[in-house]
Amino acid sequence: MRVLFYLPVVTPWWFEHIVTPILRKIATVAEVHVLAPTSWRNTGVGPEQLAHCLDLEEVNWQIIDSPDPATLRTKSGDAAELVAHVRGLAPDLVLCRTADFETARKFPGTVRFLMEGSAAPFHFDASTTITDQPFVNGAMPELGASDRASLDSLIAPLWAEMRTHWQRAIPDRGAVFRQAGIPEDRPMLLLPLEYEHEENFFLQHRVPQVSNRALVTKTAKQLAGKCTLVVTDHPLNARHLDRRGLRDTIAQLGKRVILAEPTILGFPATLTLAVHADGMLLGDSKSFGMAAAFGVPILRRSRFTSASWLNAETDLGRFVAAARSGEARAPSEEDTRLWFAYHFANEAFYSPDPDLTGSELIDRALRPVNPERWEAGIGRIRAVKPEYLH
Known part of the structure; x- marks a missing residue:
C-alpha cells in the first residue's frame, strides 16, 4: 500500500x-x-x-x-x-x-x-x-439497536463519572454569574471565540468572514440588549496574540457584553459558563461538545452541516426569541451520550x-x-x- x-x-x-x-x-x-x-x-x-x-x-x-x-x-x-x-x-x-x-x-x-x-x-x-x-x-452513522446498546454500555461509567464530577465541581449559577459580573435579569448567551492566529488557515471557512472583534461587535448589535452576551477567548489567542484590541472593543459595547476571564472560580471559563448558559453561539468550534453534554441550545453559523440531533438553530433572531421564551431546543440527551460513546470508541x-x-x-x-x-x-x-x- x-x-x-x-x-x-x-x-x-x-x-x-x-x-x-x-x-x-x-x-x-x-x-x-x-x-x-x-x-x-x-x-x-x-x-x-x-x-x-x-x-x-x-x-x-x-x-x-x-x-x-x-x-x-x-x-x-x-x-x-x-x-x-x-x-x-x-x-x-x-x-x-x-x-x-x-x-x-x-x-x-x-x-x-x-x-x-x-x-x-x-x-x-x-x-x-x-x-x-x-x-x-x-x-x-445510522446505528442498529445492538450497536447502540454496546456503545451505551461502554460510555456508561465514563458518562456517570463526568456528570458527577462537574455537578460537584462547578458552583451554582448565582455564584458563577456574580464572579463573572453577569447580570441575571435576562438570558445569557455564550460566544466562545475561535483561534485566530495567522497559522489557522481553517478560518477561511468561517461564517461570517470577519475577525473575532468584528464578530463580537456584529453579534452584540444583533442582540440589541435582549440577552447578555458573554465572550470567552480561545486559550491559544491569549497565549500568542495581543488581546488589547479585543478588550477595548468589548469595553465599548456596553454592560450587556462581557469578556470573561480565562478561568472562573478555578475552572476554564467556557466550560464553567456552558454549565449555566441559556444558549451557545458557535461557528466551527469544538465547544459544541460542551453545549451538548450540558444540554445547552446551539446556534451555529457555518458552511458545514450539524447532525440533526444537535437541534442547532441557524438564525440568530429566532434563536434569541426562543432563548427569551425558554423554548430554545437543546441537543438530544440520548444522542449526545451516544455520540460521545461513538466518538471515543470509534473515532x-x-x-x-x-x-x-x-x-x-x-x-x-x-x-x-x-x-x-x-x-x-x-x-x-x-x-x-x-x-x-x-
Missing part, C-alpha cells in the same frame, strides 16, 4: 506531536510519501520538522518551495498541476492536514483528513481523528499510543466505522489518561 501525507497547514506542534507518530507507525506497514510546502506562517514542513524524522530513511519527502506560499494553503489559482502530480504518485490512501478540502478531494485513492479529536467536557488524551467530514459536528485516538499500530491506523482510514475496535478504543483512552480531568 502507498500512503501519501499531504501537509500544507500542519504546524510545528502538530507535526511533532500528531503527524510524526502516525507517520512512523504507518511507515512500518506501507510505502510512505510526504508532500508539503516549505514553512510559511508557522505551517508547512521545514528543517526543524525534518530533523524529527532523520531516521526514517524509507520515507519519500517532497517539499514544495512555491513562489506563492498561500496557494496550497487556500483555494487560490488552478490546482490542476498539483492534482496531476498526486495522480502520478498514485497513492492508495491520502492523509491530509489541509484547509483546502475541495482540492484534496480531487486526489486519487481514499482521501481522509487529520483533525482534532478532543471533546470536552471529557479530557482524555484522544487528540486526533481520521475523517472524511471535517467540521460536520456530531456526525455518526478519536492518541497518536503516540505505543499499542496503536500502523495497520490499525490504515484500517481507521479505510473503514471509518468498525465495531471491532470499540471496546479497545475506550480501553486505550482510559489507559493513556485514566483521569479525564486535566
Whole structure:
C-alpha cells in the first residue's frame, strides 16, 4: 500500500506531536510519501520538522518551495498541476492536514483528513481523528439497536463519572454569574471565540468572514440588549496574540457584553459558563461538545452541516426569541451520550499510543466505522489518561 501525507497547514506542534507518530507507525506497514510546502506562517514542513524524522530513511519527502506560499494553503489559482502530480504518485490512501478540502478531494485513492479529536467536557488524551467530514459536528452513522446498546454500555461509567464530577465541581449559577459580573435579569448567551492566529488557515471557512472583534461587535448589535452576551477567548489567542484590541472593543459595547476571564472560580471559563448558559453561539468550534453534554441550545453559523440531533438553530433572531421564551431546543440527551460513546470508541485516538499500530491506523482510514475496535478504543483512552480531568 502507498500512503501519501499531504501537509500544507500542519504546524510545528502538530507535526511533532500528531503527524510524526502516525507517520512512523504507518511507515512500518506501507510505502510512505510526504508532500508539503516549505514553512510559511508557522505551517508547512521545514528543517526543524525534518530533523524529527532523520531516521526514517524509507520515507519519500517532497517539499514544495512555491513562489506563492498561500496557494496550497487556500483555494487560490488552478490546482490542476498539483492534482496531476498526486495522480502520478498514485497513492492508495491520502492523509491530509489541509484547509483546502475541495482540492484534496480531487486526489486519487481514499482521501481522509487529520483533525482534532478532543471533546470536552471529557479530557482524555484522544487528540486526533481520521475523517472524511471535517467540521460536520456530531456526525455518526445510522446505528442498529445492538450497536447502540454496546456503545451505551461502554460510555456508561465514563458518562456517570463526568456528570458527577462537574455537578460537584462547578458552583451554582448565582455564584458563577456574580464572579463573572453577569447580570441575571435576562438570558445569557455564550460566544466562545475561535483561534485566530495567522497559522489557522481553517478560518477561511468561517461564517461570517470577519475577525473575532468584528464578530463580537456584529453579534452584540444583533442582540440589541435582549440577552447578555458573554465572550470567552480561545486559550491559544491569549497565549500568542495581543488581546488589547479585543478588550477595548468589548469595553465599548456596553454592560450587556462581557469578556470573561480565562478561568472562573478555578475552572476554564467556557466550560464553567456552558454549565449555566441559556444558549451557545458557535461557528466551527469544538465547544459544541460542551453545549451538548450540558444540554445547552446551539446556534451555529457555518458552511458545514450539524447532525440533526444537535437541534442547532441557524438564525440568530429566532434563536434569541426562543432563548427569551425558554423554548430554545437543546441537543438530544440520548444522542449526545451516544455520540460521545461513538466518538471515543470509534473515532478519536492518541497518536503516540505505543499499542496503536500502523495497520490499525490504515484500517481507521479505510473503514471509518468498525465495531471491532470499540471496546479497545475506550480501553486505550482510559489507559493513556485514566483521569479525564486535566
